[in-house]
Amino acid sequence: MDLGPGRRAAPPRFVLPDVSEKNRDGKRNARERLAVEREKQKAADKRRRALIVGASVICVLGLAAVIGVVAANSGKDKKSGASGPVVSPSGATGKDSLAIPVGKEGAGSTLTVWEDFRCPACQAFEAAYRPTIRELTDSGKLKVEYHLVTLIDGNMGGSGSRKAANAAACAQDAGKFRDYHDVLYENQPKETDDAFADNAKLIELAGKVDGLDTPAFRACVNDGTHDSWVQKSHAAFQAGGFSGTPTVLLGGKNIYEDQSMTPAKLKQMVEEANKG
Structure with missing residues (x-):
């Protein structure tokens, strides 16, 4: 641009990016990501606890079932005479x-x-x-x-x-x-x-x-x-x-x-x- 004799155009101005603002944005994004990861971890821990509790319940129920089978078999033994009185055969010794x-x-x-x-x-x-x-x-x-x-x-x-x-x-x-x-x-x-x-x-x-x-x-x-x-x-x-x-x-x-x-x-x- 011609400003007339003896006058020069001012050099163009370059605006430097605000580094501190970028840092703040980066920190904010990192905190947000960390918060998201924490929520994910909490959800995973909750699911894990639910699975453990569920497995424990299944084990207890399974044990109860086994005990029930044993008890039922014991009942069968009694009915068959296996748990009746001890009758020694004739002439047994010792x-x-x-x-x-x-x-x-x-x-x-x-x-x-x-x-x-x-x-x-x-x-x-x-x-x-x-x-x-x-x-x-x-x-x-x-x-x-x-x-x-x-x-x-x-x-x-x-x-x-x-x-x-x-x-x-x-x-x-x-x-x-x-x-x-x-x-x-x-x-x-x-x-x-x-x-x-x-x-x-x-x-x-x-x-x-x-x-x-x-x-x-x-x-x-x-x-x-x-x-x-x-x-x-x-x-x-x-x-x-x-x-x-x-x-x-x-x-x-x-x-x-x-x-x-x-x-x-x-x-x-x-x-x-x-x-x-």
Whole structure:
């Protein structure tokens, strides 16, 4: 712009941005973002607490349901006679009358056997040692005290161990324990098959023992007459701290755990004890 001779136009003016105002805006925006984040965090914490409370309620309800199932099952046991009076089989001996004896009372050696009729290892022991044990008991050199256990029922589920043991105790009432004991092992189902839970199956097998399948035996099996006695026997097994079945004790030593044990060695040990 021409202002005339000797006069110059004033230089253009540049306005610098207000730095302090920018800082204030930045701080304000940061506070707003922080406030938003805090609200988000509060909402997240609220949801988390709600989930924890909800999970706690579910756990409590689940526990109550489990307790209810246990109580219901206990009721079923009572109805089945499993929690009824303890009725020992005829001729049972030992502490609390929990042993079923086979053999002569004055025998020089006593073999204590803890067995479960569903136990495959028990069946293997019986198959290997039965002829020798029968020979020694028949000759009066050995007495065997059988204790019945329900270990497989607890491990695999079911009630075949208990029901088979009850049936064996019923056979003891009839004076037929040893023969029926052997029949049960000769016809043992697979460990996962709870076939012995069927009373009809147990009664059918009684037909293999002369004179055992009687109305008295059938009633004893169907009523679970010795169920509580079997449970008491199993409790004694647990209290004894034994590791499994079969547990076979001779002179207080578990000979089943002896890797060098054989039927011939057992026979030798019993005969030597009788000489002494």
